[in-house]
Amino acid sequence: MAETKDGTVWSEDDSQHFIDYGAYFVPERDVQIDTIVSVIPPADGAVHMLELCSGEGLLAEALAARFPNATIHAYDGSEAMLASTAGKLAGHGDQHTTKLFDLADTSWRRFDQPFHAVVSSLAIHHLDDAGKAQLSKDIAAALAPGGVFVICDLVEPQTDETKVLWARHWDDGVRERSLTLDGNEKMLDFFREDEWNHYGVPEPDPVDQPSTLFDQLTWLKEAGLTDVDVHWLKAGHAIFSGRKPG
Numbered sequence: 143m144a145e146t147k148d149g150t151v152w153s154e155d156d157s158q159h160f161i162d163y164g165a166y167f168v169p170e171r172d173v174q175i176d177t178i179v180s181v182i183p184p185a186d187g188a189v190h191m192l193e194l195c196s197g198e199g200l201l202a203e204a205l206a207a208r209f210p211n212a213t214i215h216a217y218d219g220s221e222a223m224l225a226s227t228a229g230k231l232a233g234h235g236d237q238h239t240t241k242l243f244d245l246a247d248t249s250w251r252r253f254d255q256p257f258h259a260v261v262s263s264l265a266i267h268h269l270d271d272a273g274k275a276q277l278s279k280d281i282a283a284a285l286a287p288g289g290v291f292v293i294c295d296l297v298e299p300q301t302d303e304t305k306v307l308w309a310r311h312w313d314d315g316v317r318e319r320s321l322t323l324d325g326n327e328k329m330l331d332f333f334r335e336d337e338w339n340h341y342g343v344p345e346p347d348p349v350d351q352p353s354t355l356f357d358q359l360t361w362l363k364e365a366g367l368t369d370v371d372v373h374w375l376k377a378g379h380a381i382f383s384g385r386k387p388g
């Protein structure tokens with residue numbers, strides 16, 4: 143995978159960490175997945191969908207279940223994550239594909255067919271501003287007319303006041319899930335020790351490079367997408383999309 147400016151990369155250990163703690167640390171995960179899938183327009187006949195950085199495959203599985211005529215192409219930079227995604231898709235037909243890739247590279251951005259939807263959850267913040275703007279252009283070019291690019295990601299606050307609020311809201315959500323799932327606050331303690339809260343730690347992990355929501359909506363528009371909209375936002379995690387005209 144591509145290195146950030148200080149040489150850090152997302153590792154297989156990071157992937158396992160995310161699998162282990164995602165249920166506690168990702169805000170309203172079920173709502174996120176349902177929102178992403180619900181933003182995609184109904185598909186007429188067989189269509190192709192691309193997921194960038196599919197992780198363990200929860201979203202890919204939801205896509206395959208909601209769109210039984212779709213072929214899902216799931217890309218990730220982790221062998222372990224791709225194996226997990228393939229396992230989740232296995233119960234939904236055998237036409238789906240997985241591919242090892244580096245999100246920051248551009249050589250994978252040529253496709254055999256246009257996509258009805260391209261989705262990505264909690265990963266595009268590993269690209270810098272220029273990388274996100276270029277990705278918006280490349281995905282806009284890869285969409286079929288009427289197709290959508292749906293992004294769920296950490297976004298950077300515009301003000302310190304918002305940053306403090308998002309840090310608190312993220313902690314509150316983790317406390318609630320820790321109490322609901324385990325009956326105690328131990329996972330909130332670990333969330334803090336592990337310095338997972340991007341908005342609440344003095345030196346966030348340099349692998350995380352979120353951009354403002356305003357900039358990201360602008361890049362979608364500049365890429366020629368329309369109906370650019372925000373569908374959900376909680377504790378700095380936003381779901382937004384743009385549609386290819388036609």
Ligand SMILES: C[S@@+](CC[C@H](N)C(=O)[O-])C[C@H]1O[C@@H](n2cnc3c(N)ncnc32)[C@H](O)[C@@H]1O
Pocket residue numbers: 143144152157160164194195196197198199200218219220223243244245246262263264265268
């Ligand atoms: C925080 S996890 C999110 C996983 C999944 N999309 C979800 O929402 O549960 C980030 C994912 O992005 C992948 N990833 C991170 N940096 C990447 C890169 N530069 N190229 C390809 N995959 C990358 C990781 O392997 C991991 O599966």
